[in-house]
Amino acid sequence: MAAKSRNRIIRWKETLEQLHFIANGSLSIIVFCVCFAAIVTIIESSFHMKIVIQNDSMVPGFAAMLILRELAVVVTALLLTSRVGAGIAAEVGTMKVTEQIDALKMLGIPPSTYLVIPRLIACTLGTVMLVVVANMACLFSAMAVSNSYLGYPPAIFLTAMRRFVQFQDLILAIVKAAVFGAVIPLISCYFGFRCESGAEGVGRATTNSVVVGSIAVIVLDFILSYAFSYLY
Amino acid sequence: MIQFKNLVKRFGERTVLRGISLDVRQGEILFILGTSGTGKSVLLKNIVGLLRPDEGEIWIDGQEVSKLTEEQYLPIRKKCGMVFQHPALFDSLTIYENVAFGLRRHYQFSEIEISSKVKKALGLVHLQGVENKRPGQISYGMQKRVSLARTVALEPEILLFDEPTTGLDPITTNAVNQLIQDLSHTLKTTSLVVSHDMQCALSIADRIVVLDQGKVVALGTPKEIKNSAVPLVKDFMAEVQL
Amino acid sequence: MTRAIQGFIKVCDEVGNAFLFFTEIIKTLLFRPCRKSLVLEQIWHVTVESFATTAMAGFFVGAIMAVQFTMQMKEFGALGYLGGLATSGTFREVGPLLIAFMLSGKIGAFTSAELGTMRVTEQIDAIRCLGANPMQEIILPRFLGIIISSFFLLFLGLVMSVFGGMFLGYFLAGVNPEEYVRHIPTIITGPSIATGLVKCFTFAVVLATICTQKGFYTVGGAKGVGRAVVSTAVTTMIAIVVMDWLTSFLGEVLLHMVTGS
Numbered sequence A: 001m002a003a004k005s006r007n008r009i010i011r012w013k014e015t016l017e018q019l020h021f022i023a024n025g026s027l028s029i030i031v032f033c034v035c036f037a038a039i040v041t042i043i044e045s046s047f048h049m050k051i052v053i054q055n056d057s058m059v060p061g062f063a064a065m066l067i068l069r070e071l072a073v074v075v076t077a078l079l080l081t082s083r084v085g086a087g088i089a090a091e092v093g094t095m096k097v098t099e100q101i102d103a104l105k106m107l108g109i110p111p112s113t114y115l116v117i118p119r120l121i122a123c124t125l126g127t128v129m130l131v132v133v134a135n136m137a138c139l140f141s142a143m144a145v146s147n148s149y150l151g152y153p154p155a156i157f158l159t160a161m162r163r164f165v166q167f168q169d170l171i172l173a174i175v176k177a178a179v180f181g182a183v184i185p186l187i188s189c190y191f192g193f194r195c196e197s198g199a200e201g202v203g204r205a206t207t208n209s210v211v212v213g214s215i216a217v218i219v220l221d222f223i224l225s226y227a228f229s230y231l232y
Numbered sequence B: 001m002i003q004f005k006n007l008v009k010r011f012g013e014r015t016v017l018r019g020i021s022l023d024v025r026q027g028e029i030l031f032i033l034g035t036s037g038t039g040k041s042v043l044l045k046n047i048v049g050l051l052r053p054d055e056g057e058i059w060i061d062g063q064e065v066s067k068l069t070e071e072q073y074l075p076i077r078k079k080c081g082m083v084f085q086h087p088a089l090f091d092s093l094t095i096y097e098n099v100a101f102g103l104r105r106h107y108q109f110s111e112i113e114i115s116s117k118v119k120k121a122l123g124l125v126h127l128q129g130v131e132n133k134r135p136g137q138i139s140y141g142m143q144k145r146v147s148l149a150r151t152v153a154l155e156p157e158i159l160l161f162d163e164p165t166t167g168l169d170p171i172t173t174n175a176v177n178q179l180i181q182d183l184s185h186t187l188k189t190t191s192l193v194v195s196h197d198m199q200c201a202l203s204i205a206d207r208i209v210v211l212d213q214g215k216v217v218a219l220g221t222p223k224e225i226k227n228s229a230v231p232l233v234k235d236f237m238a239e240v241q242l
Numbered sequence C: 001m002t003r004a005i006q007g008f009i010k011v012c013d014e015v016g017n018a019f020l021f022f023t024e025i026i027k028t029l030l031f032r033p034c035r036k037s038l039v040l041e042q043i044w045h046v047t048v049e050s051f052a053t054t055a056m057a058g059f060f061v062g063a064i065m066a067v068q069f070t071m072q073m074k075e076f077g078a079l080g081y082l083g084g085l086a087t088s089g090t091f092r093e094v095g096p097l098l099i100a101f102m103l104s105g106k107i108g109a110f111t112s113a114e115l116g117t118m119r120v121t122e123q124i125d126a127i128r129c130l131g132a133n134p135m136q137e138i139i140l141p142r143f144l145g146i147i148i149s150s151f152f153l154l155f156l157g158l159v160m161s162v163f164g165g166m167f168l169g170y171f172l173a174g175v176n177p178e179e180y181v182r183h184i185p186t187i188i189t190g191p192s193i194a195t196g197l198v199k200c201f202t203f204a205v206v207l208a209t210i211c212t213q214k215g216f217y218t219v220g221g222a223k224g225v226g227r228a229v230v231s232t233a234v235t236t237m238i239a240i241v242v243m244d245w246l247t248s249f250l251g252e253v254l255l256h257m258v259t260g261s
Helices: A010-051 A059-097 A099-106 A109-151 A154-164 A167-193 A200-227 B042-045 B070-077 B096-107 B113-123 B142-151 B171-186 B200-206 B223-227 B231-241 C003-031 C034-078 C079-120 C122-127 C133-175 C177-181 C190-216 C220-258
Strands: B004-011 B014-024 B028-031 B055-060 B080-083 B157-163 B191-196 B209-212 B215-220
Touching: A010 A059, A010 A109, A010 A200, A010 C079, A010 C220, A059 A099, A059 A109, A059 A154, A059 A167, A059 A200, A059 B080, A059 C079, A059 C122, A059 C220, A099 A109, A099 B080, A109 A167, A167 A200, A200 C034, A200 C079, A200 C220, B004 B042, B014 B215, B028 B042, B028 B171, B028 B200, B042 B055, B042 B157, B042 B191, B070 B080, B080 B142, B080 B191, B096 B113, B096 B142, B113 B142, B142 B171, B142 C220, B157 B171, B171 B191, B171 B200, B191 B200, B200 B223, B200 B231, B209 B231, B215 B223, B215 B231, B223 B231, B223 C177, C003 C079, C034 C079, C034 C133, C079 C122, C079 C133, C079 C177, C079 C190, C079 C220, C122 C133, C133 C177, C133 C190, C190 C220
Parallel strands: B028 B191, B028 B209, B080 B157, B157 B191
Antiparallel strands: B004 B014, B004 B055, B209 B215
16 A cells, blocks of 8 residues: 555546535535625626516526636635635645645655646646536526516526527536636645745735635626537 | 755745855764854755756765655655644544655555554654544644654655744753754764754764855864854854853 | 534534624724734735735626626616616625625735644744734734725725726627616615625625734644635535525515615
8 A cells, every 4th residue: 555655647536525525515505606696696786687688588598608717716716716626726825834835845755746747637636526516506586586586487487498508508607617627726836935034924925826816707608608609 | 875966946036045165974873053044954955956046066975966856756755854933733534644654655554564564663752642633632742742753754865854843832842852862863864953942952963064144154173163253153152052 | 413413513613703703903003003014014915915816806796797698688678777787686696795705805815824824834833932912913914904995895896897887888788888887776776785895894794803813823734734725615605595594584674674664
């Protein structure tokens, strides 16, 4: 067992632990947030649909489209940037400040692969899984709200949804999730490794990783949405 | 054993080491003293390649090391054991796993051999019964000793201490100093200790070197240092007499 | 089951703490107001610090919305309405939410890191020892500064989102900027802008309260500062989502009361 675990590039145990932290730890927060976001989407889009086309029959389909293409994946990614991204930056930064990174180097272990790869794999996988769950939760809560608030029963919601979205929307959401999931830990580790000494340094590294991470998510989302618009 | 030839290190505009030349002999305990910010720790980190010099050469066992790549540095780092200013224990691992960490990485030991080596290393620093605790659960002094154990478990030829007693109470300080002396003698290592504690330097060092503003201002046995006429050394001595 | 109860208690704890801290700040504001220059300094500081980030985020959010709406509008052959629809969608729901998320990362994390550092390096204790009230000297200026400047920044982000949408509309859908703008007033009405502004203000207050509170009560060295930043960002985002719902809901109720339906 010990002989096998030595010098392997991917540390599966660590990866699984990270995955548990990222996916399981963020699940309830993300489901909670996307559900609320979905409710707001329904309320608000019914508001301006009434102004534009005098009725809100298109709301379910429109909301489903917005949820699948943008809302669920972006809200999930932004939440992960602050929870997981900032967490990783703080963790790696603390290791850097307390010389644990130097200690790793002294023991002949490249800190980049040792720390980054498990987080990269775990975060990519975790984000993909979370986004699928978030989409489900989001659609369910949208369905529930349009039932109680707009008076459209689930059957109508689903029929309307079919007109606006297809299965490939979910696939593209997963592609987006994988990209965001890979970018978040890379940015955080970068800032963590460059952390300067003291409490101030850790604070700055964490802040920077959140800021750059969220900007990166939004810009990448734009690029991906633009690219995908040729696929529909 | 270790030779510095005209070592210069800059951080941006600031020159920290201004041409250090020094010979470290096999098997001796050499103390590097100086006020804060004179580049003592920087000198130490240059030996193991955590920092690289801007000018000058470092020779370890007849090999010039300052231009080696990270990869080529591994055998040198295996030879050196560094004890950091902070305990630098890995928070996520138990004490046992912390000490066993390097052993698992570098050698093909069986679990039984590792276990006996870990026990031996912890024994050398007088620690028992803490193997399954996490670094956060033991006192700072104990963490310091575990970090020593982690280093000596790899049986290095050169031991480097970066301010081993800074921030410790007098009793733990004495214990750590005693440990440095004992370890160096039992393991027959060459030891470099960065410190600003003249008292313990005088009692356990074979030779002492005093740095000021990135230069060597005094070098000699404790006896020679005691009688030195250099102002900074005199200031240090005045501290001891108190 | 016990885990759920513990979680619930923790949530109540957080909410209670935030409210207590909020009343504390209001009390300080009423009885021991701070110097105006300190507030102005904070406003300047926060605005300069986050101007570029917010503008960029707003621009891209607008662009993203325009991309999505273009596809839909093409299907219905109603590209002319793109400007109005995309702007209204951005202004009323996605825009404030996403830009507030960005700001909670930027301002929230920055402030709680700063206050946390002051706490763990005992600067806050030092202020107290010098006979000053840290609430008055440190928290209040930041609180007011953040509310004012992030309200302004959120609005700036929304304006930038219109530009983002216009830019995209022109290059992707070939909608003339003039036509894009012309359709905005037909769909965006007074209430839309009012909801947007109310949301911006609510988010600003939530953000200012949470980040100052989390930063002020940091414990445990460098690690603690990291923890404070993470928890600020997460808590703010959750609070923003809930407030987003609450303002939409109350707005809807108000509208019904006004129109009498």
